Amino acid sequence: MTSSLLRARPRRATAHIRVRVTHAVPGALAGAWWLVLPVMTAVSGAPVPVASAAPQQGGTSAADLVLPLVVGVAALALAGYGSLRRTRRARTRTTPGTVSARPAAPTPADSERQARAALRLADDCVRTSEEELSLVRELFGEERTEPFTHALRAAETELSAAFAIWRRYEQGVPEEAGARRQALVGVIGRCAEAGRRLDAEAAALDRLRGLDAAPRDADREGGQGSRGVGAALVVAEERFRELAARTVTAQEVLAALRERYAPSAVGPAAGYVEQAKDRLLFATARLNEARQAVDAGDRERAVRQLRAGEGAVVQAGVLVDGVERLAARLREAAALVPAALTGAEAELAAARRGRERTTAAQPHARPAHADVVLAAVREELTGGPYDPLDALRRITRAAGRPGGPRSGVLDTAAQLVARGSVAVAEEFVSVHRGAVGAQARARLAEAVRELAAGDADRADAAAGEARELAERDVRAYGTPHLGTEGDTAGLAGAVLGGILLTETQDTGTPAAYGGPHTRSRHQD
Known part of the structure; x- marks a missing residue:
């Protein structure tokens, strides 16, 4: 019956013992062979050559035992040295499967930073995707853009759940440390799923818009003027001209609101008109560059400038709409x-x-x-x-x-x-x-x-x-x-405004519909 001590011995320790025995046995056998060799020679009577010229005496001399002893000691020394090296290597090993190879568990502060970064990135992806999709719907209609709308709504659902988990975490729910770690894992996982939903449809959206093919290919596939950068430019430029006129009106509306209501009433829209003009200024430069790139046949540059201009146009619309909505709310509230x-x-x-x-x-x-x-x-x-x-x-x-x-x-x-x-x-x-x-x-x-x-x-x-x-x-x-x-x-x-994903003017990457892996695909 095997003792409990032997049953508890780890397999790795058993393997090390086997290796040491394997190294020691050849040395022991060699030593035994040298010890038996003189006896075998005496029995057979065959002469055995020796390295020394000294005369042989009867029986076995001390010199006959020196070499086997040296061999045995050397074998034992080698086995011990090998065991020592294996022990040191096991302590410092960095390969997978050892205790020391396991990465250190992230601290709660590290996990919180990761969760906050994931929430911010996923929220940016959802907002940018909504902006681009609003222009695509205008060009292709609700039915053809339904798969992209569905993906966006699914991403919004995942992101909303992630924010809800994070809010409960901030409020101290759950309380147990392990459960709180799992809550943060849930936040990061939900954000990753939101990004995955958008990433999965990004290429299809570019194909629908004709942004992944040369203009002549886009025209042949979708009909003259229905696809490609040129058609998207027409939509963006039309919305730009509409917003330019509405911005002037919004400035007049804001001035009238300041005369009629208290400063706190108009405060939420303070600076909206100036910011809208700033976005339109940026859109002017980018849409003009996109038009020049289309005329020159530089499709990649045209797509980059188009996306940057589209983002600016949409945000200008948000700001102008904000002034108009505020005026309507104030009138309704006053009544x-x-x-x-x-x-x-x-x-x-x-x-x-x-x-x-x-x-x-x-x-x-x-x-x-x-x-x-x-x-x-x-x-x-x-x-x-x-x-x-x-x-x-x-x-x-x-x-x-x-x-x-x-x-x-x-x-x-x-x-x-x-x-x-x-x-x-x-x-x-x-x-x-x-x-x-x-x-x-x-x-x-x-x-x-x-x-x-x-x-x-x-x-x-x-x-x-x-x-x-x-x-x-x-x-x-x-x-x-x-x-x-x-x-x-x-x-x-x-x-x-997050329209560009860098602060470098010459290499600014415009954000596009998609998750973390595809939102910056229109880069230099």
Whole structure:
């Protein structure tokens, strides 16, 4: 029966013993052969040549035993030396399969950095893909672009799940260390899957657009003028001209808003017109270069310049749309404020009656505070320019019950405020994503989830925090090349907006539809 000690001996230790025995046996056999050799010679009577000229005496001399002894000692020494070398090699080995070869487990801080980087990259890929796809739909329609839309929506779903996991992680859920490591692995895995979905369709999108073939091949495959860089240029230039006219109008609208409302009301769109002009300046240079490259037959250069120009045009549209949407929200909010005040006063009166029936001794601190807020809002209505959206926010927070239902008008007001906050944060992150970090993006994703779930208060709070964090990131980032000769074509805005993936003007790589492996495929 095998002892427990022998059963517990590792196979690697057994293998080492076998090797040592294998090295020692030949030496032992050689020594034994030399010891037996004189006896065999005496029995057979055959002469054995010797190296020494000394006369032989009867029996076995001491000299006959020296050489076998030396051989045996040498064999044992070699076996010991080999064992020592193997031991040292095992301790320092770096090949796979040994304990020392295993890479050190990442620290929680390392895993968090990887997760934040993955979230930011995946969010950039989704936003860039949405921008390019909006132009492709305009050229080819919904039906032909459905596979790319489907891939984009699947990537958005994965990214939303990754942001949700990350948000819970930030809040301390789960608490156990191993589970938290797995949560970070889940974030990184979800982001990788989002990128994979987009990478899988990038080549097909280029084939549809005709960006992967010479112009004559594109015309032969898809019909004259329906594919290729030339057709895409037509769409981009048409949208550019439309935005150039709308930018002038947006500037007039913004000036009128400043006269009618308080500065805080117009603050979310401050600088939008100037940034839109910057993007259009960049688009002008890139689309012109793309047209020249098409005329010269340089397809690769034409594709690069086209994608850079398209990205700038889309972002200019986001900024101009932002001014127009803000004006519409302010008008709607101003019209809703009187009804919201009436609804809030009715809510407070009902709350007082309910409390009086419950207990007359309970203090009414909250209704008293709400009365102060409502009185201040009424005074603002007659005191000159004010911020209608902020007024609605204060009304709904003063009269509403946290987590409880509101009356129809108050719920409408809360939803309007929340949608406005989310839209403002979304616009800012979209056109400044070259500088915005994962924390602001995570808060924005949370705001979108809360708005979809119907919790207007939480959506408004999360969106406001996202905007503040994004503005902080932009301030820390700065504006490279601004006011220098290198920024004469709007390069700083393009880099800040994530349109270009580098700050080098001559080798800037435009971002394109796709995941991490394909988004920079139109590079030099």
